[in-house]
Amino acid sequence: MKSIGYLSALLALALVFLFTGSTATAQDKAHTKTPASAIQILMIQSDEVKLPIEFQLALYENLIDQVQKTNKFQHVYRDGDTAAANAAGLVILHSNVYGFRKGSEGKRQVTTVAGATQIKVHCLFTDQAGKSELAQDVTGNVRFLGGNLRATFDFAKKVAQIAVTNFQ
Amino acid sequence: MKMLRVYTITFAAAVISMGAGSLAAPCLAQDANTGNAMSFAGTKHVIGLQGLKHDVKGTLSAGDGSLVFTKGKKKVVVPAASIQEVMTGKDTQRTIGGTVGTLSMFAPYGSGRFLSLFRSKIDTLSIEYLDPSGGLHGAVFTLPAGNALGAKKALLSQGARTSFPVEAEAAAQAKPKEKKQ
Numbered sequence: 001m002k003s004i005g006y007l008s009a010l011l012a013l014a015l016v017f018l019f020t021g022s023t024a025t026a027q028d029k030a031h032t033k034t035p036a037s038a039i040q041i042l043m044i045q046s047d048e049v050k051l052p053i054e055f056q057l058a059l060y061e062n063l064i065d066q067v068q069k070t071n072k073f074q075h076v077y078r079d080g081d082t083a084a085a086n087a088a089g090l091v092i093l094h095s096n097v098y099g100f101r102k103g104s105e106g107k108r109q110v111t112t113v114a115g116a117t118q119i120k121v122h123c124l125f126t127d128q129a130g131k132s133e134l135a136q137d138v139t140g141n142v143r144f145l146g147g148n149l150r151a152t153f154d155f156a157k158k159v160a161q162i163a164v165t166n167f168q
Numbered sequence: 169m170k171m172l173r174v175y176t177i178t179f180a181a182a183v184i185s186m187g188a189g190s191l192a193a194p195c196l197a198q199d200a201n202t203g204n205a206m207s208f209a210g211t212k213h214v215i216g217l218q219g220l221k222h223d224v225k226g227t228l229s230a231g232d233g234s235l236v237f238t239k240g241k242k243k244v245v246v247p248a249a250s251i252q253e254v255m256t257g258k259d260t261q262r263t264i265g266g267t268v269g270t271l272s273m274f275a276p277y278g279s280g281r282f283l284s285l286f287r288s289k290i291d292t293l294s295i296e297y298l299d300p301s302g303g304l305h306g307a308v309f310t311l312p313a314g315n316a317l318g319a320k321k322a323l324l325s326q327g328a329r330t331s332f333p334v335e336a337e338a339a340a341q342a343k344p345k346e347k348k349q
Contacts, residue, residue, distance in 0.1 A: 043304055053255045053294045057306030061215045078303030109284035145270060149214065
């Protein structure tokens with residue numbers, strides 16, 4: 001009988017901890033969301049690695065497509081767009097490729113395990129003054145189905161998700 | 169025994185026709201030096217043109233000071249003067265692609281994997297251009313092998329710009345790959 005009482009007290013304590021923990025996490029998440037009504041996506045840079053231009057352009061275009069699809073921002077500006085200068089609540093996304101491995105679609109389809117394409121990109125969100133808001137490394141992969149450029153789509157989807165999670 | 173021979177001959181004929189089909193890729197190119205419009209049928213728009221779906225096949229043409237991509241009734245026009253960079257490259261793709269190619273992966277005895285060994289060479293054409301508000305766009309196309317340099321030349325003749333001349337690019341692509349030590 002004593003042990004049942006002990007167990008129920010322990011269970012109640014655990015429930016209290018669980019509840020307070022989840023509330024705290026939710027509050028943290030709500031606090032970390034940065035207000036932003038517009039985003040400008042700059043052209044992908046590749047200072048450290050040699051990235052074929054078709055990958056560079058596909059990364060950039062997929063990124064714009066995916067961020068637009070989230071409907072998170074009122075405006076998604078391209079690199080060089082003059083209208084971005086007057087936009088309020090603008091965040092600027094800088095992307096720099098630091099790792100690239102071009103796989104082989106043929107190898108992937110024949111072996112299943114070899115020939116993956118991988119692109120590693122350092123993404124930095126800043127405000128208009130250049131102050132860093134968020135920095136994160138994102139990797140785009142294609143491991144089985146699809147051409148090599150599909151890795152750029154994978155990367156773009158992940159970055160769009162990061163934008164959704166961190167900006168409001 | 170007779171049936172086996174018939175199957176073998178049919179299979180060989182199918183493989184040969186597949187190869188011949190990829191070699192005879194349609195292209196309607198004309199002379200770039202005369203200033204006439206050049207068009208490249210069988211061009212695939214991979215990504216980048218506004219108002220057009222990804223991975224659609226159509227005709228790319230360069231004439232009247234612009235690049236035009238036509239897919240059925242849809243037409244996307246990019247003024248050649250707004251094109252800041254034109255680059256070409258080489259790649260390969262599955263001879264049997266698309267949905268059929270994907271479904272063939274589930275064919276029995278690894279026959280789908282065997283089919284993916286048949287690959288055809290393609291050229292890639294990448295352009296960077298500016299919209300009227302100064303926004304940077306990129307577009308990627310694939311063309312039947314041997315056409316990208318012609319398309320680049322045609323675009324440059326219409327007023328597009330590049331940092332890598334056609335001759336240098338042709339020389340770089342013709343240079344054989346160095347053997348690994």
